[in-house]
Amino acid sequence: MALAKVPGTCLLTVRVLQAHSLPSRDLVTPSDCYVTVWLPTASSQRLQTRTVKNCRNPIWNQSFHFRIHSLLKNVVELKVFDQDLLTKDDPVLSVLFDVGTLRPGEFSRQNFSLSPQGEGLLEVEFRLQHLTGCVEQLFSNGILVARELACLHMRLEEAGDQKEARSKVQLEVPGSCEGQQEASVGSGSLSFHFPACWEQELSIHLQNAPQEQLKVPLRVLPSDQLVRLVFPTSQEPLMKVELKKEKGPGELAVQLGFGPSSEEQAFLRRRKQVVARALQQVLQLEGDLQEDEVPVVAVMATGGGIRAMTSLYGQLAGLRELGLLDCISYITGASGSTWTLTNLYKDPEWSQKDLAGPTEFLKTQVTKSKLGVLAPSQLQWYRKELAERARLGHPTCFTNLWALINEALIHDGPCNHKLSDQREALRHGQNPMPIYCALNTKSQSLSTFEFEEWCEFTPYEVGLPKYGAFIPSELFGSEFFMGRLMKQLPESRICFLEGIWTNLYAANLQDSLYWSSEPSQFWDRWAQNQATIDKEQVPILKIEEPPSTTGRIAEFFTDLLTRRPLAQATHNFLRGLHFHKDYFQQPHFSTWKATKLDGFPNQLTPVEPYLCLLDVGYFINTSCPPLLQPTRDVDLILSFDYNLHGAFQQLQLMGRFCQEQGIPFPPISLSPEEQHQPRECHEFSDPSHPEAPVILHFPLVNDSFKDHLAPGVLRTSEEKEAGQVNLSPSDSPYHYTKVTYSQEDVDKLLRLTHYNICNNREPLLGALREAVQRRRQHRRQGPE
Numbered sequence: 001m002a003l004a005k006v007p008g009t010c011l012l013t014v015r016v017l018q019a020h021s022l023p024s025r026d027l028v029t030p031s032d033c034y035v036t037v038w039l040p041t042a043s044s045q046r047l048q049t050r051t052v053k054n055c056r057n058p059i060w061n062q063s064f065h066f067r068i069h070s071l072l073k074n075v076v077e078l079k080v081f082d083q084d085l086l087t088k089d090d091p092v093l094s095v096l097f098d099v100g101t102l103r104p105g106e107f108s109r110q111n112f113s114l115s116p117q118g119e120g121l122l123e124v125e126f127r128l129q130h131l132t133g134c135v136e137q138l139f140s141n142g143i144l145v146a147r148e149l150a151c152l153h154m155r156l157e158e159a160g161d162q163k164e165a166r167s168k169v170q171l172e173v174p175g176s177c178e179g180q181q182e183a184s185v186g187s188g189s190l191s192f193h194f195p196a197c198w199e200q201e202l203s204i205h206l207q208n209a210p211q212e213q214l215k216v217p218l219r220v221l222p223s224d225q226l227v228r229l230v231f232p233t234s235q236e237p238l239m240k241v242e243l244k245k246e247k248g249p250g251e252l253a254v255q256l257g258f259g260p261s262s263e264e265q266a267f268l269r270r271r272k273q274v275v276a277r278a279l280q281q282v283l284q285l286e287g288d289l290q291e292d293e294v295p296v297v298a299v300m301a302t303g304g305g306i307r308a309m310t311s312l313y314g315q316l317a318g319l320r321e322l323g324l325l326d327c328i329s330y331i332t333g334a335s336g337s338t339w340t341l342t343n344l345y346k347d348p349e350w351s352q353k354d355l356a357g358p359t360e361f362l363k364t365q366v367t368k369s370k371l372g373v374l375a376p377s378q379l380q381w382y383r384k385e386l387a388e389r390a391r392l393g394h395p396t397c398f399t400n401l402w403a404l405i406n407e408a409l410i411h412d413g414p415c416n417h418k419l420s421d422q423r424e425a426l427r428h429g430q431n432p433m434p435i436y437c438a439l440n441t442k443s444q445s446l447s448t449f450e451f452e453e454w455c456e457f458t459p460y461e462v463g464l465p466k467y468g469a470f471i472p473s474e475l476f477g478s479e480f481f482m483g484r485l486m487k488q489l490p491e492s493r494i495c496f497l498e499g500i501w502t503n504l505y506a507a508n509l510q511d512s513l514y515w516s517s518e519p520s521q522f523w524d525r526w527a528q529n530q531a532t533i534d535k536e537q538v539p540i541l542k543i544e545e546p547p548s549t550t551g552r553i554a555e556f557f558t559d560l561l562t563r564r565p566l567a568q569a570t571h572n573f574l575r576g577l578h579f580h581k582d583y584f585q586q587p588h589f590s591t592w593k594a595t596k597l598d599g600f601p602n603q604l605t606p607v608e609p610y611l612c613l614l615d616v617g618y619f620i621n622t623s624c625p626p627l628l629q630p631t632r633d634v635d636l637i638l639s640f641d642y643n644l645h646g647a648f649q650q651l652q653l654m655g656r657f658c659q660e661q662g663i664p665f666p667p668i669s670l671s672p673e674e675q676h677q678p679r680e681c682h683e684f685s686d687p688s689h690p691e692a693p694v695i696l697h698f699p700l701v702n703d704s705f706k707d708h709l710a711p712g713v714l715r716t717s718e719e720k721e722a723g724q725v726n727l728s729p730s731d732s733p734y735h736y737t738k739v740t741y742s743q744e745d746v747d748k749l750l751r752l753t754h755y756n757i758c759n760n761r762e763p764l765l766g767a768l769r770e771a772v773q774r775r776r777q778h779r780r781q782g783p784e
Contacts (some may be wrong), residue, residue, distance in 0.1 A: 283772065
């Protein structure tokens with residue numbers, strides 16, 4: 001949404017007055033205190049008062065000025081520090097203040113307390129004034145706001161002694177995309193991109209003479225005119241500086257919106273034609289289905305390493321044998337199941353063919369020796385690939401190494417396939433659309449219980465649904481700033497995305513440790529951080545540390561299973577975007593907000609230079625969230641669960657998550673018998689809430705397969721051994737840490753998962769028939 005030339009520019013004055021009864025962090029003398037002021041919507045720099053020494057009641061009486069826009073969520077961060085010359089300065093007080101609570105033209109004096117008892121106070125005065133004649137073009141979806149961008153072009157030319165002139169020069173525009181740059185005189189032109197409305201200045205200084213410095217306020221530069229300066233000014237000029245300020249890119253490269261992309265909508269229209277024909281055949285329907293009578297059916301596959309990859313092959317083959325694969329519109333994958341999808345979607349016609357060929361490829365990769373993946377020649381190859389990736393501009397991280405190792409584990413050699421290449425498999429609606437899941441989180445300092453955001457990847461786009469922000473898939477990994485594309489990098493080979501989607505596997509953690517933990521333990525940990533979200537009062541807030549985990553067991557799981565041994569970094573396409581003043585109340589954001597930090601816009605993802613994308617197994621082993629977006633309107637989910645311990649635990653956790661978030665999801669109600677001895681297929685629905693999808697859940701169990709060679713065909717005594725599939729959490733050959741299977745074990749798992757689908761033909765057909773009936777009923781009733 002473009003908001004052309006929006007008035008609302010204001011001048012904010014923050015006057016830091018004084019403090020009372022500050023506690024001393026020093027053993028002998030009172031504190032030496034100063035205050036920092038940070039407003040990220042107006043400046044990248046933390047401004048600072050002078051230091052008042054040896055005083056518990058310091059008086060600063062210093063003012064700071066910021067140009068802000070009233071449409072943004074402008075939250076001032078104030079911190080009182082005790083200066084220490086020997087160690088890092090400790091904050092005595094840290095508070096946030098929402099400028100949106102101020103009335104223009106009035107003075108507002110605020111007292112911020114160090115404690116609930118009112119001991120230790122910081123007095124600050126705020127004043128907001130409208131600036132007339134100032135308008136700004138903004139783009140917003142109600143959550144994020146992209147502001148106008150300016151660009152400074154500059155050239156350094158020689159003047160005077162050439163030998164000295166060739167010395168290195170440091171240039172910086174704080175808050176710009178480029179930040180600080182280093183250049184030699186005469187080496188060519190440089191550019192800085194920065195918010196057009198900020199009070200920025202260019203800083204230039206010589207490396208061998210740091211005292212020689214030139215500062216140029218950028219607001220005084222005329223637009224689209226060349227300005228020439230000489231530097232330094234205190235002695236013989238060494239260089240000429242040419243500056244030209246102009247408007248930056250206007251069009252956004254980041255899509256700000258909440259519905260499916262136009263490409264996905266076009267795909268769905270084509271796919272519904274395929275689905276309608278398939279449903280008419282398998283359900284023997286009379287008459288043609290209209291487009292709005294065609295239900296949206298999805299396959300949801302969990303993670304589980306090689307076990308998940310193998311099982312999904314078997315289940316998809318089962319759906320194809322029953323004629324049901326063409327009834328599916330979406331397939332979502334997480335962790336190990338993404339390996340199946342990336343292999344299949346290399347062939348644009350894969351679902352229209354027999355899956356014998358891809359299955360044979362799977363068997364070859366799963367049963368081959370993996371000893372060579374760390375051979376000296378392979379290590380040299382990895383090093384070469386990583387060096388080239390760094391040269392192109394990608395951040396260096398260990399997940400990239402895992403991606404190359406993973407490629408060697410499940411492929412014969414380097415694969416040049418890319419995510420955007422999979423669009424060919426969707427061109428005519430001939431296959432379901434794949435959606436790959438990951439989590440975005442913060443740095444190593446926070447666990448995924450304390451901060452996590454769902455991220456989805458499709459052949460069309462990559463995005464964070466919580467923010468309503470997406471980019472074309474071929475641009476993932478490129479550099480963005482304020483919604484604009486700054487530097488396009490070549491699209492990564494898909495192995496580097498697989499490295500993100502499966503990096504829990506690389507941590508060598510046993511899934512039985514994490515995914516067998518009681519849902520109540522998990523939920524208590526998560527809910528601690530979620531419970532107070534809606535109670536946060538952003539206008540005046542004291543920042544508190546995240547709640548600590550109690551109990552040795554909880555501490556063990558938190559430390560072992562939510563720390564991230566694999567540093568992961570990808571250029572953040574949300575970098576530089578700001579928040580709308582009402583973002584917290586926006587319905588879409590409210591649905592997906594999940595942690596305390598969501599109430600602190602200064603600490604959310606747009607302020608980070610990099611995304612930290614992880615395997616969803618660090619939180620919940622599911623790929624369900626993309627299917628719960630209301631704009632996708634999914635009617636039926638075939639839930640394929642590959643956990644060895646706990647046939648329903650991940651589904652229950654997803655249900656609890658949805659309950660807390662207000663997302664329509666059927667209750668996962670089970671009898672003690674079902675919990676103890678799961679069947680091959682369980683149906684969950686909520687007739688009182690028809691907007692919730694129906695779920696057919698297929699846990700990884702060996703129920704009737706052990707006695708049946710095929711549906712309705714009993715095994716002979718000689719065939720009994722072939723029906724014994726070890727799915728024990730402790731000693732199964734399909735354990736998460738196993739990367740090589742025997743030929744017998746892979747055949748057994750493929751036959752089991754294929755059988756479990758085919759043996760439940762009637763529940764599948766019944767669920768599809770009900771989905772068609774609901775669509776038809778809704779069509780007759782018309783829109784509400």
